[in-house]
Amino acid sequence: MDVDFAWTAVAFILTLLTLSYLLGDNPLFRLAAYLFVGVSAGYVAVILLFEVIFPRLVVPLIFGSASEKLLAVVPAVLSVLLLFKLSTRLTTLGNPSMAFLVGSGAAVIIGGAVSGTLFGQIRGAIQPFALTQSGNVLQAGSQLMGGIILLIGTVLTLIYFQFSARRKANQQISRSAAVQAAAFGGQIFIAITLGALYAGILAAALTALIERFDFLRTAIQTFLP
DSSP states (O other), X not given: OOHHHHHXXXXXXXXXXXXXXXXXXXXXXXXXXXXXXHHHHHHHHHHHIIIIIIIIIIHHHHHSOHHHHHHHHHHHHHHHHHHGGGSSSSGGGGHHHHHHHHHXXXXXXXXXXXXXXXXXXXXXXXXXXXGGXXXXXXXXXXXXXXXXXXXXXXXXXXXXXXXXXXXXXXXXXXXXXXXXXXXXXXXXXXXXXXXXXXXXXXXXXXXXXXXHHHHHHHHHHHHOO
């Protein structure tokens, strides 16, 4: 049997198993989901083994210089301690490794959010006001209008997530009318953004679905004599 034909048959069967979810949750769909999770876990394990553990931990410990071995001891010890999380009695021994993972992960996420998202948002809000880069008056006006809308949307959205308020004499806590109006405007911008994101996800899903149906049609034509 031709290898391409065999893989086409496997992909055809798995596609049908996945699309069987249209009829509701069933064992066929769960079989496809289990295969996907298992293959993904195996792929990640192989990548970690041959791209991280062997070249960056095992090789330096065995064939590295004295300084490389000393540096590799730290992740080796943390890795061994992390294995104790599998035991209910010795789980506390893995807490240093978990603390290191959580701390370093939080630092990377916060650093990426500040440098990539916050600074990027600031640059994106400032850039449209650089009218020297525009070619003509019409383009400059369109760029300025877009920058103003972007700036207003950013400010109103930030105000929406501002929850501090003054306590009134009757012990009720409420924000001022101006803040409430600005927060409502921010809520509108958030709704528009979520709608656009949902439309993009839906368009991508429909594109993938159309591609699968086209694959099924092509596969059926291949199977037929």
